[in-house]
Amino acid sequence: MRITGYRSLATVHRWGRPVGDVNGVVAGGVTEVPVVLLETDGGLTGVGLGGHADVHRVFPALEGQDPRAVTSLYDRMLAHVFKYGHSGHTFGTIGALDMALWDLKAKMAQEPLWRTLGAADRFVPAYASGLDYALSDGELVAFYEQWARRGFTGAKVKGGLDVERDVRRLAAVRDVLRANSERPAMMYDVNEAWGHHQAVRLARQVEEQADITWIEEPVRRWDVTGHRAVAAGIRAAVATGENLTGLEHYRPLLAADAVGVVQTGSVWGITHFLRVSTLAFGHSLPVSPVGYNANPVAHAAAAVPNHLVTEVQDLHFPVGLRVDQEIADGGIVLGDAPGLGIEVDEEAIAAQTASGGWSVPAGPHVRPDDAGLRLVPQAR
Incomplete structure (x- = not known):
């Protein structure tokens, strides 16, 4: 079995409450959930969760490879991005693809991971x-x-x-x-x-x-x-x-x-x-x-x-x-x-129309200017 391609999906999680921390809150309680599907020529699809914005850069390290070699493929992905580094979006992409590889490996063995x-x-x-x-x-x-x-x-x-x-x-x-x-x-x-x-x-x-x-x-x-x-x-x-x-x-x-x-x-x-x-x-x-x-x-x-x-x-x-x-x-x-x-369920994902609140430019995943620089902690 060989890896042939990938597809990206975007669904949401409905928390039913505002969620966040001291740095910011998603008041609407809806957050985006990126999903990457790793396809093979054997009919199995691996599921990975998490941001994978750099998948176009990282996927060539996996194309045509046997998905069972998960840890070797993990190092292959790291080696593939050697020149521009593996932090941030790139590390997240590697993590989502790695999750999909492990999903495939266990599916091939017909057992839970x-x-x-x-x-x-x-x-x-x-x-x-x-x-x-x-x-x-x-x-x-x-x-x-x-x-x-x-x-x-x-x-x-x-x-x-x-x-x-x-x-x-x-x-x-x-x-x-x-x-x-x-x-x-x-x-x-x-x-x-x-x-x-x-x-x-x-x-x-x-x-x-x-x-x-x-x-x-x-x-x-x-x-x-x-x-x-x-x-x-x-x-x-x-x-x-x-x-x-x-x-x-x-x-x-x-x-x-x-x-x-x-x-x-x-x-x-x-x-x-x-x-x-x-x-x-x-x-x-x-x-x-x-x-x-x-x-x-x-x-x-x-x-x-x-x-x-x-x-x-x-x-x-x-x-x-x-x-x-x-x-x-x-x-x-x-x-x-x-x-x-x-x-x-791709039909259910395609039918939903809500958008998440984690990635908006104003935050809440934006560190406040005064974080760590407050003389006195101040309630918001």
Whole structure:
């Protein structure tokens, strides 16, 4: 079997609530979901999720190749973009194509990807995460109550500009999850909103009033010294990594003992997650993938020995995607459908007319001018 071509689709996810973080919010609650379909001469199609704007540049590395050679093809894609680099859109494109390759490999073996990767158990421990910065306190509680009913014992709350508000919301979500655990795991994500000059002080203020399991991205993603200072200055673990691309970005953080929970972005693909997990395992550190539509990296998470917990952001899936998994018992229960277990209904996708809100020029994925440069955190 050989790879013959690709097709790009664009669907949306309807969250039913505003979603975002301290840097910006999609008030309409609709976000775009790019899908790439990798075609073969054997009749099978691989499904990859995530942005792939550079697919026209990267695909020649795959054309005519046997899709079963996934890890070799991953390195072939990296080699193909050697001259202009593999960050940003390019790394995302490689990740989406890599996801489609793994989907094909498992489909050829006629088994779910978690089995192809060697997992013994289909259950993936998870924590709830609402991208909840814009929710009112009442909406926040109502949102996490549905996760408590599904057995979840951990959750992540967004914050960064108003410590007192953040502490209050962490306590409210903790109380909801006490239905399942006397001491729920609470994660606190400030999405790089703090500067080096204030991160330790603000993290300590939160920790004095709330028992947090980890604080996520307290400073800029590449700031080894800043992460190390926070890690040394508080009791909770420091988590980071979702925006890092390539092992070369992780090594300085791990070498400096600046991270306690190693994260990966789901949109960077399966091979990236597996390699970062191995690097973290070599440092006796746990790994935790951040959430994305349809939870595709959960298949790989089930197969690595140092997986801690996977972020899950919603109970529903994007328009036109049927996914063979269940969110129950505090985690993801993967199914038996071959590959990623994602079935694409192209007619349903073609029929939908909504547009997403992540990619508009004004944000919310645009870093505010004063991020990290505020003398005093200020609520918006």
